[in-house]
Structure formats: structure tokens, C-alpha cells
Amino acid sequence: xxxxxxxxxxxxxxxxxxxxxxxxxxxxxxxxxxxxxxxxxxxxxxxxxxxxxxxxxxxxxxxxxxxxxxxxxxxxxxxxxxxxxxxxxxxxxxxxxxxxxxxxxxxxxxxxxxxxxxxxxxxxxxxxxxxxxxxxxxxxxxxxxxxxxxxxxxxxxxxxxxxxxxxxxxxxxxxxxxxxxxxxxxxxxxxxxxxxxxxxxxxxxxxxxxxxxxxxxxxxxxxxxxxxxxxxxxxxxxxxxxxxxxxxxxxxxxxxxxxxxxxxxxxxxxxxxxxxxxxxxxxxxxxxxxxxxxxxxxxxxxxxxxxxxxxxxxxxxxxxxxxxxxxxxxxxxxxxxxxxxxxxxxxxxxxxxxxxxxxxxxxxxxxxxxxxxxxxxxxxxxxxxxxxxxxxxxxxxxxxxxxxxxxxxxxxxxxxxxxxxxxxxxxxxxxx
Amino acid sequence: xxxxxxxxxxxxxxxxxxxxxxxxxxxxxxxxxxxxxxxxxxxxxxxxxxxxxxxxxxxxxxxxxxxxxxxxxxxxxxxxxxxxxxxxxxxxxxxxxxxxxxxxxxxxxxxxxxxxxxxxxxxxxxxxxxxxxxxxxxxxxxxxxxxxxxxxxxxxxxxxxxxxxxxxxxxxxxxxxxxxxxxxxxxxxxxxxxxxxxxxxxxxxxxxxxxxxxxxxxxxxxxxxxxxxxxxxxxxxxxxxxxxxxxxxxxxxxxxxxxxxxxxxxxxxxxxxxxxxxxxxxxxxxxxxxxxxxxxxxxxxxxxxxxxx
Numbered sequence: 001x002x003x004x005x006x007x008x009x010x011x012x013x014x015x016x017x018x019x020x021x022x023x024x025x026x027x028x029x030x031x032x033x034x035x036x037x038x039x040x041x042x043x044x045x046x047x048x049x050x051x052x053x054x055x056x057x058x059x060x061x062x063x064x065x066x067x068x069x070x071x072x073x074x075x076x077x078x079x080x081x082x083x084x085x086x087x088x089x090x091x092x093x094x095x096x097x098x099x100x101x102x103x104x105x106x107x108x109x110x111x112x113x114x115x116x117x118x119x120x121x122x123x124x125x126x127x128x129x130x131x132x133x134x135x136x137x138x139x140x141x142x143x144x145x146x147x148x149x150x151x152x153x154x155x156x157x158x159x160x161x162x163x164x165x166x167x168x169x170x171x172x173x174x175x176x177x178x179x180x181x182x183x184x185x186x187x188x189x190x191x192x193x194x195x196x197x198x199x200x201x202x203x204x205x206x207x208x209x210x211x212x213x214x215x216x217x218x219x220x221x222x223x224x225x226x227x228x229x230x231x232x233x234x235x236x237x238x239x240x241x242x243x244x245x246x247x248x249x250x251x252x253x254x255x256x257x258x259x260x261x262x263x264x265x266x267x268x269x270x271x272x273x274x275x276x277x278x279x280x281x282x283x284x285x286x287x288x289x290x291x292x293x294x295x296x297x298x299x300x301x302x303x304x305x306x307x308x309x310x311x312x313x314x315x316x317x318x319x320x321x322x323x324x325x326x327x328x329x330x331x332x333x334x335x336x337x338x339x340x341x342x343x344x345x346x347x348x349x350x351x352x353x354x355x356x357x358x359x360x361x362x363x364x365x366x367x368x369x370x371x372x373x374x375x376x377x378x379x380x381x382x383x384x385x386x387x388x389x390x391x392x393x394x395x396x397x398x399x400x401x402x403x404x405x406x407x408x409x410x411x412x413x414x415x416x417x418x419x420x421x422x423x424x425x426x427x428x429x430x431x432x
Numbered sequence: 433x434x435x436x437x438x439x440x441x442x443x444x445x446x447x448x449x450x451x452x453x454x455x456x457x458x459x460x461x462x463x464x465x466x467x468x469x470x471x472x473x474x475x476x477x478x479x480x481x482x483x484x485x486x487x488x489x490x491x492x493x494x495x496x497x498x499x500x501x502x503x504x505x506x507x508x509x510x511x512x513x514x515x516x517x518x519x520x521x522x523x524x525x526x527x528x529x530x531x532x533x534x535x536x537x538x539x540x541x542x543x544x545x546x547x548x549x550x551x552x553x554x555x556x557x558x559x560x561x562x563x564x565x566x567x568x569x570x571x572x573x574x575x576x577x578x579x580x581x582x583x584x585x586x587x588x589x590x591x592x593x594x595x596x597x598x599x600x601x602x603x604x605x606x607x608x609x610x611x612x613x614x615x616x617x618x619x620x621x622x623x624x625x626x627x628x629x630x631x632x633x634x635x636x637x638x639x640x641x642x643x644x645x646x647x648x649x650x651x652x653x654x655x656x657x658x659x660x661x662x663x664x665x666x667x668x669x670x671x672x673x674x675x676x677x678x679x680x681x682x683x684x685x686x687x688x689x690x691x692x693x694x695x696x697x698x699x700x701x702x703x704x705x706x707x708x709x710x711x712x713x714x715x716x717x718x719x720x721x722x723x724x725x726x727x728x729x730x731x732x733x734x735x736x737x738x739x740x741x
Contacts, residue, residue, distance in 0.1 A: 208624065274541075322539060323539045
């Protein structure tokens, strides 16, 4: 079987030194200058850097149930075009991923995916915040992340039981604790809120969700994590205070990790000024000071990972009034370029937060987020850091077009994506 | 002017332009036959996604006095429930051939969205808690008609600022013209970052009454009680209602205004309603005049002139 030889690029860890990379049998076979092609397929990487394949800890692939917005096939097509080699699929599908059969169905659908799909399962049946899902059985099936997606478990006693129960599943999981990823939002306090409660919500006359809706729930979760020893993950942190709380918790040795979505690192509440629902997300975009604190959190490592929170919605649903439109944006194809263009994060830190750390948190660190050295699994991306392009929502592989980067010029584009040693994106195009 | 969406969009010069045009419209309205052919052959669609007999009637009267045809569209149910997007609805109406769309919507920002999609001129007849520019223009016209100058005029706006599009637009209009604006309400009826609106804030009506040239009362929505924003309408009336005693501490030359409809016994005591300083009916009359001016101005670029007598 012939392999691939990626020529003319360099590794992101040492961009000044040109190296070629040979990939065979799903692994990196050879790294060095001037590799002979032989029978291997030559992949041009001139002017590009090789980075480990990206891993998205939080993506809504919509299938089963809302195939008009996205399918696992279309979603993962966008994912590989954006350089993702693995995505964690959120369980807020129809039916909810709250049972072994539902998870098996998604695993079967994922055989048609273009990258690895890692199903996360729900914490509570139907994500209704009342009954535990069969977490033990789901763990034996390989589920490592449990989350009610964009809903919080309002009942603190139930959340305590979930966390306690989860701590008993470490052995079933093979030694690493399973991860409870919990959306932090005190539902009574944020009820009816469509954007960040602040100066802009006041001007625009839109009911806001206060930052305290996040910090109160985060405070509760951290207290319960302290009590139970549960391995807690805090997804899509949006408020500056939350970053400080997570920093404190980590300093005290709590087993906590956190992520922030790309859009919270690039946009703020003032971007809602034109009432374009494409800026409506949950949690809401907050202030410039929050954005700065989130970026700082990523730089210092308080925030471990960056996610897309890819949330496709059929085009017409973003043509409703702001307060009637659904929350969420798509993000696979723009994530890497948006971070390079619109944040001061170094490419090294981006790779850490968008590949290495999320792979570790998702329990797939044995095969994703690996350094590009001989013997490692070949999940990697050839990225052109200088290519400029104008985002066009309608040209996305996603079935949905709800991107806040529409019409924005971004710098940096994925040229090739290699998943499990296979070249799935070649020259910016998915190979059929 | 191609659309009228907010007061901010007009600025002081734009407000004065509307006032000047409204003066011409007032003259039209004073004629034995108060009708001119200025917008003959033009179609104005009134799209009310939220019920409002008063504003709708005012706009339709204004359109007819300018000889425009009026196309009526009502949709009280939300567009989501109908399965049709707002854009679909607007494009459907526009396809019937309309020159202007007067839109009232419960959702803040809906007129802005419609203006992006529609070729027709869009006039905001009130959106959510956000803006109600024609109300503010008629209020400015009413104060101006009394011969008051806005420079340094002390205006107190009392009531539910948080959920009020009238408050937001009126604060913007009065500040743009140089007035001093104080909003008076319990903290629960103020928006969380009220300072963003630019007005001074008081929680004590009695403390500001004597220093007020225009007292503007807002309608207290009864459903606010369900949200426990104030303990009771009675307590609200005692603290923020215009009672007979408070009317006495208000200057003899002060104006008392209200966008209507008034809740007797809540924001105003029944015995104050007939006070000679109350301008509520003038506001209604001026509403037609100002809306004629707005319709004329947004359609003026293609209208045949028939206003000047």
C-alpha cells in the first residue's frame, strides 16, 4: 500500500526548518528533509506548516433528528475542511443521546463521517434534568464525556448525585475519570434573556442574561466538584469572573478543565447592535473586557481548550426577529483562521488549545493531538498561515449558513487534512 | 430620509426637518378639507405584528390625508408559530407592490431587519422595548407647539423605563435637542445599565417634581405585577403616581404628558386627568400631523409635491 509524502512544509514547532513527512499505514513513517517520493503520493505543503489535526470538544451535528440543519456527513465534511480530525458530538439530538441504543445509532451513522466522531452522552434522560442516564453502561460503550449540551441541571441535589455517581465509573472507564461537562446557567436568572445583560441590551431593548447566571451556576458546580471529587469540565466560558473562579479552583487542585468558544474570543455584545441573529449565541457574547479576560485565560492556560460550539440552524431560522431566533453559529471551517486573524494567540497555543488539550479531555489523546514524529498516528493538517480568503456562509459544507464571519476576510487556510493516514482534504477540497 | 427606524438615526437636524414638515402638515389639517394629493398612487402597508389600535389608526389617518392607499396586514401570532420567517412575511407583502411599510412588532429590532430585506421605505411604529420614533417626534412637536425651547428644558419621565420603547426614544430625542432628562422609577423598572441611555436617574418623584418643566408619565403594564417588579399597583401609585398633591407641587406652567392609554388611578389620579396642564389629546392630534410629515419625508424623493398651499 502506498503512502503519502508531504513535501515543502515545516512543523509548527519549528517553522524555520523545512521538513518532509512520510505517512504510511495510518502512522507517521518518516520525518526529515528531502524525502524521496518513491511510490508515495506527493502532497504539496510549500509555504505551509504542519499541525496536529484539530479536535473539537463541542459540536452539534444535529443527526439524528434535525437533518435539515446538518448531518454527520455534512458536518464532518466541514470539520475536515477546517482541519478537524475528531469532533465530540453533542447529545442534543432527536432522540437525545441518553441511551445505549441512541449512542449505537450515532456510532453507526459516524461510519460515514469524514473524521472521527466521539459521541458525548446526556447527563439526564431527555436532558430534562430529572433522571440520570445509564452512565455506567454508556461508559462501558466508550462514552467519556457526559453533558446536557446547552442545558443546565437546575436541581443541585441531582447534580450532586450525578457527580458522585460519575466518580464511581473511573475503573469502568479504564482508569481515567469520566468527564462531566456542564453548561453553567442559572435558568431562573437568565430566563428570557437573548443577549448579554449590559449597556448594549439596555440600548437595544432586548432582555439580557446577566453574567451572574453563569457565575452562580459555576460556583455551585465548583463547590460540588470539591465535595465529590468529580472530574468537571466547564464548557464555553463567557464571563471574566468565571475565568477567575476557574483559576482559583485549579490553584486549589480541583480536577477542573474549561473551554471557550472561538466566537467568544472574536466577538462581543456590541456586535448585536444591528439585531442580526447570527450573533445570538448561548451563552451570550459579552463585553470587550470579558473577551480580553477569556483571551488571557487561554494564554495563561486557565482555559484549557477552544471549541467551535458548531451549531447549525437552517437558513430561514436566522431570519426571525432576534428574540425569536435560535442561538448558535457554525464554526468548523472558520475556527483556525479566525483565531489566527482576530486574536493575538500564537499558533503554538492555538494548536495546544484546539488539538492537544481537547484530545486529552475527550479521552482520545492516544491518537489525536499527537506530535508529528515517527511512529505517531497520522492525524494532521497542512495549514497555509498567510492565505487570505473571504468567508461566504453559503459556500460552507454545512447544510446551514449561520456564520458570524460571513463577508469577513480571514488569514490562514487549511490546505490538506489527513485523517488516520488518509488524505481526506486535498488542496482545500474534500476528496470524493 | 429613506427609512425611519430610530431617533438616533435622525439627530437634532433630522428632528428639526420633521418638525418643519409637520408645520406644513398642520396647515393641511386645518383646512376645511384636510387632504392633499401628495402621496396619491402610493401604497403604504401597515404591518402590525402586535395589536395597537391607536398607533395604527393614527398612521392610517395620516396616510389617507396624503391620499396614499393603505394596505392592512395584521399578524398577532408570532411568525415562528406560523412557520414563516419574518423575511418571508415581509417579502410577501412587498410583492404586492408597496412603497412604504409601517411596522409594529413585539420584537426589538424587527424594523431594522425588515429595512435590510425590503426595498420599500420602512417606518418603525414601535418595536419591542427598543424604539418608537414617531411617538417621540409627536411629543417633541407637542412641547414645541407650546413655545418651549428644548435647550435646558427639564423633562422627567416617570414609570416603567425598562420595558418602554417610548422612554428610550424620548430620552434620545430630548437629549438630542438639549433638554435635561431625568428618569424616575423604582430600580426594578429601570434597565440594568440605565446609564447607557444618558439620562439622570431618580427613585423619588417628590424630589424632582418642583424642578420639572415637562412631566411625562409612562403607562404601567399590569403584567409587570406578575413578574414582581413592584409589589402592587397601589404601592406604585403611592410612590410614582401623579396624585392631586403632587400635581400641586408641579409648576403652574409645567406640561403633563402621557403616550396613552392612561391607567386611571395608577400612573395618574382620576382628579388630575382634567388638569389644564395635561396635553394628552394634543399629543393624539399631533400624532396624525407628525406621521403625515414622516410618511411624506420617507416617500418624498419620488412624491409629487402637493403640500405647499
